[in-house]
Amino acid sequence: MDFDLSEEQRLLKDSVDRLMADRYGFENRQRYAKEPEGWSRDLWSAYAELGLLALPFDEAHGGFGGGPVETMTIMEAFGRSLTLEPYLATVILGGGLLKQGGSEEQKATYLPQIASGDLRLAFGHTERQSRYDLFHVGTSAQRDGGSFILNGQKSVVLHGDSADKILVTARVAGSRRDRDGIGLFLVDANAPGVSRRGYPTQDGQRAAEVTLESVRVDSGNVIGNPEGALPVVEKVTDIAIAALAAEAIGAMDEMLKLTVDYLKTRKQFNTTIGSFQVLQHRSSEMFIALEQGRSMAMFAAMMAQEQNPEERRKAISAAKVQIGRSGRFVGQQAVQLHGGVGMTMEYKVGHLFKRVTMIDTLFGDADHHLSNLAEAGGLMAA
Template sequence: MDFDLTEEQRLLKESVDRFIADRYDFESRKGFIAEPDGYSRENWRQFAELGLLAVPFAEEHGGIGGGAVETMIVMEAFGRGIVVEPYLSTVILGGGLLRHGASEAQQAELLPKVAAGELTLAFAQVERGSRYDLHDVSTTAKKDGEGFVLNGEKGVVLHGDSADKLLVTARTGGSQRDRKGIGLFLVDAKAPGVSRRGYPTQDGMRGAEITFDNVRVGPEGVIGNPEGALPVVERVVDEAIAALCAEAIGVMDRMRELTVDYMKTRKQFGVPIGSFQVLQHRAADMVVMIEQARSMAFYATMMSAADDPAERSHAVSAAKVQIGRSGRFVGQQAIQLHGGVGVTQEYSVGHYFKRMTMIDTAFGDADHHLSRVAEAGGLFKAA
């Protein structure tokens, strides 16, 4: 199998790597987090100019017609910078739900705005007690004429406090954990009845608790089948997990680089600690774990576009297991080899480990996905 990038993909990689190297040093990132929305609107505008916001969208919708590989390239670079802009929530999750679930008219109206940086989105899905189960939905959507009325609460909505529109899962029928009877609705974040409470998350991002109190959604806000949105949601979440795996590679790579650089300069007994063989072995173990994770991230990227939901789900779950295990190992080694400075707010490696920890827990941690793989009989079933 050929893993070489095409000329267009190499150009994309060069442009996004250059942007992160030039614009996203650790001190600049602190300033971006301190801005009113928790990220830089100027960076967002530049993302649009570079075509990064248009990567997964079709050309007729203002995109560049990229696929999972192009998304992987962008997300790995963003991991190296621990980028705080709402790329995952707007382009991968929100844009993915529109690409796979919205009508042609809805896509033609909304996706060009996303690609141009004029519209930000957030995916409101998690509820109290739902944990990692996408089908555990108690927020209700009651039929009201041609539209619906939403009531319920959603939590940990990534960038939900600053998003222009919310994509909300709500139950139109069945009981709380039924797979059928789940709809997907596009809600104006400033609509009557929507209340948002934003807060910073441990990794420098923003989250929000959102309440829907008799929020009216017209027929133009219904995305796909109001009784059967779960397969679309599951597909987009699988794509988001693959994207997070790619981001994790960038995070781990940067933790390794910071650690090796520190080992070359930190002295003990009059010599750099990097000269001690036992510490060299630990650095080598970090490389091995990163390369194992990289292979599984490639696998998740290739399988994220698979039409068979079982094959796709098994692949991304297996990748998430390795990403979680590798990320924890690399992060722990990085912190221990840095010593006390590694956990200070002023030093960057601890912030990378925080982001890695949040990636591990997003949409299911390593233990959760290991259970999914085991329940399915393993990644590769015997013939």
């Protein structure tokens, strides 16, 4: 199997790497985090100009028809630079749900707006009782003529405080843990009955608690089958996990680089600590963990578009397990080998470790996915 990038993919990688190097140093990131929305609108415009916001969408909808490999390339660069902008929330999750489940009219209306940077989306799915189960939905959607009335609460909605519209899962029929009866609704973030409480997350990103009180959504803003949205939600979530795996690889790669550079310059007993064999072994083990994670991130990218949901889910769970384990090991070693400076707010390593830790918990941590994989009989049949 050929893992080399094509000429177009190499050009994309070079462009994104150059943008990050020029405009996303760690000091710049700290400044962007202090902006009103917690991220840079100027950088968001730059992403649009470079075509990053349009990349996954079809040419008919203002996109470039990119696939998982292109997404992996972008997310690795974002992971190394610890970007704050709502790319995952808007392009991968929000745009992905519209691309996979929306009508042609909805795609034609909203996808070009995402590509141009004029529309920001969020995905409201988690509820206080749901933990990692996408089908555990208590928010209700009651039919009222040709509309639906939504009531409920969504927690930890990524970038929900700055989104223009929120894609919300709500139950049209069935009991709280039924897989059937779940609809997906596009809700105006400023609609009557919608309230948002934004806050910073541990890794410097933003999230919001969203409350829906008798929010009316007309039939034109229902995404797909109003009682059968779960398969689309699960597919897009799997695609998002593959993207997060790539972001984690970028963050781990940066942690390893910073750690090796530190070992080459920090001195004890009149010599650089990188000359001590035991620390060389530690950095070698970090490299092995990184490469194990990288191989599974590539596997996740290849399997993200798999049409068989069972096979896709097993591959994504296997990747999530390895990414979680590798991220924890690389992060712990990076902080320990740096000593006290690795834990300070002024140094990048601690922030990278926080981000990798948050990625582990998004859409299910390593233990959760290991359990899912075991119930499915493992990645490969015995």
